[in-house]
Amino acid sequence: MSIKAGDQEAARGNSQLQVVVAGGAAIAKKSKREWQEFGLACLYMSPAILFLVAFTYIPFLRSVWLSLFVTTPQGATARFNGISYYSRIFNLDGSGRSEYLKSILTSLYFALLVVPLGIVFALGLAQLATLKVRAIGFFRTVFTSSIAISVASASVIWALIYSPTTRTTQWIIDLLHLNAASLLQHSGTALLAVAFVTTWTALGFNFIVTLAGIQAIPQELYESARLDGASGWKAFRYLTLPLLTPTLLFLIVINTIQSFQAFTQFNVLIGNEGPDGSTNVFVYSIFTAFWKDNRYGFASAMSVVLFLILLLLTFVQYRVLDRRVHYQ
Template sequence: MRLANGEGLVGEQSATRAMARPHASSARARSRRETAISLLYLLPSLIVFGVFIFYPLFKSIYLSLFASDPFGLGRTPFVGLRQYEIALKSQSYRDGLGVTVLYTLYTVPLGILIALGLAVLANLRVRGIGFFRTVYALPIGVSVGAASIVFLLLYNSRAGVLNYFLNTLGLPSVEWLTEPRAALWAVAILSIWAGIGFNFIVLLSGLQGIPEELYESARIDGANNARIFRSITLPMLMPTLFFVLIVSTINAFQSFAQIHILTKGGPANATNVVVYSIYREAFFNFQTGYASAQAVILFVIILILTAIQFLVIERRVHYA
């Protein structure tokens, strides 16, 4: 039998022929060929990951061990872990970490809860539900950059419509982007809005994956809606919720555009998340080494957080 396709670089033997001659050596040769061909399939992805993910990861660690020369004279002395020490001891870096954690706590739980509510609503079988599903998914089509500009309009203190609503309700105006405590919430609210589309789509598809028979038998047993939600919907949805939790947390830690457009890290560093300070350190102060050390620390924190999420929460996740 001959190869019919153009991939015959390695000369794959057909399965039948190998089976007809079950010698140990030919079986080994076959498995080696199988591996070689499989690697060819993986090669395009591996090259991209190698050049743009794995190499830069190690390069970042390497860069973090050298001090940068802001004057571009090419002197970059080896300083070992000094820059890690400086970062961890520096008040502004710690504040940045604090802001990042706070921002994550503001956005992730609320973002998931709202999307879950919408998904439960959109999973009801009523006429015209398809329209509402599209509407709830719509924010996924609006880039964080474009959404930030729209919210800039809403938050505007002079003519902003958000303060107008607050005033009509008898509440005082809020200086959304210039009052430190409000600014982080302002960024968080926008991020929640921008993230709803993705969370909604994933959670809705999770809900639709729950077998109808489970609901039917629960109803026959006389369970009410709240009971059904607690005993069937939530446990069955756990893997999906877990997926959304991991993705949202990683996204929150990487937020950039909304901060760049709305606050530029201000006021008084109230929204200066670590990613933003890395950006400024690397591309404005040209402290590449120090910025790399900050990035590596953030990477380790995300890794630990994800590991904790896997160890603590996934154990309670029930995979059907």
């Protein structure tokens, strides 16, 4: 009996041991599996990581690094320069030359032209596209069409529209008594002319987003508003517009960011800093320093400043998007 009991005890002890051993093995197995999973995950992510490190992170850090140096025309660092390029950009170096600040302001001014124009056109088109008539789908596609048109091809076409040879915009020049052959050559109209082209290329996108916003407004609201005697302009002003505010805020931020990044249309339509420097937006003056003057260090400092500006706008964007979520 005692033997039996001892056997049982031994057996119990044995099984406990087995459990412990099995448990230890399970832990070892589990951690091995975890490591396997980790390795596999790294393997799966490695192509993306490789390309993003090589062409986004390292170049970005190198931009910051280069911005602190005077560089050779081959792009090598020549002499440590501290932050003097930055103080040059913001006119803090006491030189009194503020052309880079002016360039940032030109970008801002450009955004102030593009954004309201874009919103107004998009609102108009989206209102039209909510009409319930046959073949409205066709008109929606037409209104969206500029999504598929590149800024480069749009600029090539508009360069001819503005060109004195086609005389298409001559009537505006006559109307305003401009002393220039084309709208692109007058310091008072050049930036506006580029802004108009930009608005046209962005039209499709702004339209489709606005339309989606309007379609998200419950139809019952319009019906009850009509019962209350609000229709037409009143319904638009007091119902559509307030409910569309989140969408419009979103469009304002997106369009502002894209305006600050605009380059193609300036290079194709103007190709230099514009009449009296009136179209020398910040991205274009970076291009001049980088590409035309080969001042890689200075251009890098400018591109870091651009990064900071866009970062600020992106933060605003996320704040706006947060609000957008709360509204809906």
